[in-house]
Each structure stands twice: as C-alpha cells, then as structure tokens.
Amino acid sequence: MSSVRTKRIVLLWLGTTFLILGGVASAVMSLVDPKSHVSTQIQTVTIEEPQSIPFGVDSSEVSSDNATQVVESALPLPKGSVRAALLEVDQPYWEVIDRQRLGMVTENWQTVLIQNHHKLDYTIIPEYTRDWEWIQDGRKIKVQFHTEVDAMKDILSRKKLGKFAVQMTSLPFTDFPKALELLQLLVQDGHYAYLHRTGDKFEGMVWYRVRIGFFQGAEEAQLVGQEVFEKYSKSGEFTGDYWAVVPTSRELSRNLIDLQQPITKPWTIELPIEEDLTVASALLPTFIEHTSFSYLSQRFDRETNKLQFRIRVGFFETTGEARSNMYSLRNHYRGFRNARIVKL
Template identity: 40%
Template sequence: MGGIVGMLLYVQMAVHQENVVASLEVESPQVKEELPADTEIVEKEVAEPEPGAVGTADISEDTEYSHLVETESPFWNVYPISSPGVSAENWHTILVQNRFKIDYTITPLAPRDWHLVRSNKAIRVQFRSELLAVKDILARKKRGKYSIQLISIEHARFPLAVSLLSRLLNDGYYAYLHRTDAKFEGKYWYRVRVGFFKNLEDARTTGKKISEKYQGEDYFSTKFWPVQPGPQELSRPVIDLRQPLNKPWVIQLPLYSSQAEALKDMAQINIETDFSYISQKLESASSGKLEFRIRIGFFETKKEAGRMIYRLKKKFPQFKRMKSLHL
C-alpha cells in the first residue's frame, strides 16, 4: 500500500449537474478554499505496517488501527503508516462526528486510492485522482461528486452502522455515515454511503461490485442508490483544525473499557452536538488492553462548555461525570 501522501493540497469537489440524480441533501452555499501557489506534491512509498508490532503488548487480533493521532499542536496529525496504529503514548482517533457526517478514521490495510491527510489546517480525505487536478484545471472533472447509498440504519442501531463502515473500509472503499437532520418515522437514520465518484457510471459500477461482493450477507442489500450529495457533505473536512484554535474547550466523558460501550453513548451524543469523537490507546506499553475516550467540542469558553454539560445531563441522566477541559 502506498504511504501517507505528504504536503497534499485539498481541492474542493464541485457539484455539477450534467446528469439528473435524486439528491437526499438540501443544497447549501458552497464554500471555496484557496490553495497556496507553487506547492509541490510528494508521495513516498513505505512498507506495510505490522499490526501487532507495538512494544510488547499482546494486542487483540480484532483491534483496528488508526494513524490519526492527537497531538499538542496542531491538535491532530496523520502519522506515517509505517508507525504503530495504536500506542500507550498517544490517543488515536477512530471515529469523528462533524455535524451530520461521521467518519470511521481507522487505517485499512487493504489497497485503496484515498488517504487521510493534514492539509490547509484541516484533516481531510484525499483521493489520488485529486493530485492531477491540483496541477491541471481540466482534470477537475476527475473529482468525485457522486456517492452510492447502500442502506439506511435506524439510530438505535448505530453500532451496527459503524460495523458496516469497518467492513467496507477494510475492503478498500471510502465509506462514511450521513445522519438525517430530521426524524423519519420518529427516528434519526444513518445512511451508509461510499464515495466519491466522478460520474454516474463509476458510481453504478462500484455499487454493482459491492452488491455482488456481499451478496447473501445480512444487512447488505442487492439494491443501491447513486446520490448527489450537497456541497457540505462533499467538502466538509473530517476535522477543521482552526476550530480548537479559536474554541479551545472540550467536554470529556469518563474512560471506557470497551469500544461497544463508547459507541452506545456516542449514538446519544451525536444527535445533540456538532462535533464529537472517540479515541483509543493502550492502558500501558506492556498491556494489550485498550481504553476509549469520548470528547465533545468545541467551545470558546469554559462557561459555554458548562452550558452544554448541563443540557446533556438534563436529557441523558446517565451522563453524570462529564467535565470540561482546556486543550
């Protein structure tokens, strides 16, 4: 697998109306992002990581790894894939909710044409097809502007939606969740989507491959729907690193000993917040046990974070031990 792409530039994928496609999103104004001029793109090949090579820890075989690592500055960074995907020194972020879009930021070991990168003060998903678009304005047509929707899963089954994401990501697809902004049939729903494709033909071809690959398995239907997401879904970064700079307060919940418990609480939290994330790390360098952490952000002042804590405790009495922290 190719290594993490260094010094990459993000170019926003514009939505374009050559074909008429059913859109499940409400259009919102597109935000343009300027690109620095004369920036070189460097791509390095590195060796495939050894999943269990982290100190002397006997890590479970089903542990998923992440190279999106929390740091002091710029708060998050993408570590080289040759580095450990889990450690006792750093928190590795594995799930990010940014408004209605949810990314499972694990590091798949399958070959793929996309990577997480830090670029232009943001953590983004970078597709290889975008590299040429930086140099060649005509190549911008290669940017993806379509997704395929595979299934919608009700809010109460959020852990199942994440499990399906894991399956798709580990098979090399860029999959993500998009939560409905309103309730249908009295529930919020998570749309499991795979993106992004430059045209309908590519979207339908991939949708057919996925349907055939998972044929006969539970939860994966033989049906899929090409959709044209709104600009915010296409262009929103996984993490905007300017947010913690301007709003340095977060809310932290008590640590969890299992990912399942963290996901259960995350299901409740993400319908009430604009940004939340789950991270994991080893309890110690010699331990194979993982611990998990949920944080909610970002707040300009401690008082603002306190108001959110009060609101969450009032709605979810089980969240009794939340605390505000300054990053």
C-alpha cells in the same frame, strides 16, 4: 615450397581472424539484443498484510507485547509511506502519521471515529493499496483521492472531481452499532465510506446512511455498489437496495477536522473513560444529533493491560460556554452526568 608455405600461413591467419571477429560480433549482439537477458520465468512475491485492530475489538485480546512503542511527535512522512492513523498531539492537536510507526496499539490517544455535523468517518484505514488517504492541508485534515490530485492543481479540471456517492443501506437509530460495523467493513475493503445522519426524522427516528464516495458519474457509483453487493451477497450484509446519490456540499468538502477550531476554541467536554468499546460507541447516537463535532479515541493502558476509550464533544471559546452545553446535555443524557470540562 616457400610460396606454398606462405599461402598456408596467410590462410591460417585469415581463418583465425574471422573466428575472433565472429566471437566479438556475437558478444556485441548479445549485449544489444534485450531478449538475450530477459527471463521468461515470473517470480511471485508474497506480501504479508499488517494486522490491525478492528473497530469492534475485544481489548482483552490485545497482548502487552504489542504496546511497547510510545509515539513521539510525528515527523514528515517519507515518500510512499502509509498515512493511516490520526494521532492526538499537543500541537496542532492532530497529526496524520504512518500507522507502521504507530504500531498495533499505543499509549498515545488515537482518534477512531469523528462526527463532523451530519457525517461520521471511521479513521483507522487499511495499509494496503487504496485510492485515498488522510492528509493535512494547511489548517485542515481532509480526505484526498489520488485520482483527484491533478484536478486540484488545474482549476479547469475541477469538473473531474467526484460528485456522486452510492448509498449501500440506511439503518435506524436503534441499529447504529450495525451501521458502524458496515462502515468499518467497507473502509477495511479500501473504500472511502462514511455514515450520513439524516437531518429529519423518518418514522419517528434518525437514520444513518452508509455511503461510499466519491465518483464522477452516477454510473460509476452504481457499478461500485453492485460490486459490493455481489461480494457480500452470501453473508447478506447488504441488500440489493442501493443507488447512486448526490451528496450534500458538506459531504463533498472532504474536510475531516478543522485544526483552527481547537486553537480559537480550546475547551471541550470530556466523557468518562470506558474500557468497553460497545459502551463507549453506544453513547454516540444518543447525543450527536445535538452536537456539531465529537470524536471517539482509544489508547493502551499499561496498568490495566487493556484499551481505553474516550469521547470528547465540541470546541468552545470559554469554560462558561462549554459548561453551559455540558449542563444542557446532562439534563437529557445520563452519559454526561460525570462529564468534565478540559482544555486542549
């Protein structure tokens, strides 16, 4: 009996041991096998797109509740922030900042449109994903394409820089407001778009070309043009008359503002402040073919509870040089009759 009992005890001990070992092995396998912890259910997250003030906004529609934030001198941008606004400051006169810090409207002047020789850039850019942003590179503010960052680091890779653009349309001087609308539309779609003014007159008028850049090849540029045309085919914003072009070297330089200019040439011509964006922007095509640099800015005025718009023209070394240019422009354009000379 004792031997039988002993066998039963041994068998019971072995069975219990195997059960314990089996449980441990199962637990270990569940930790090692990643499939046991991967859920097949996909969760979706809805991201609300921040609101922005369009180029043609009616200032009466802006609530004073959105104008409580006054922006101080911009701090270095944290990684992943959105560089989507140009704020005018004392030094170095402009800073590229995160538009989320800026708020919807601000009491500080914010640059909206810049004319640099033949090129015009709309500077309020979307906060959602795009391939480009404004950056401050030394003494310059310029456009930088994310896909070109590596090419800038390697001199042998510069051939990868975009050297083509697609011209979506070309509008005469009289349709300048429409050109601005199309420019804003493309920028808000995430494209790097700009206006390029013709140097010579055609049919007795200056023309404004609406372009998107920059691409490594003509085929890529043409493909983007086709995508834009098809997207707006129903509304008729663009015709099928678009084509790839080779931009001028000044267009391809990527430079928006040379910050050295206001340091060495601190005097500028300032036009009277307007409360109507249509009136302010309508002044631009009347004189920019005779100036090398001008910019349109906006800010929120607490007293009137409205947006204000201001145009400044040029950088000049002395008040005499600025005054001479102001008188010359005043003789041809009524908008300069009440202009004044200011120091940055």
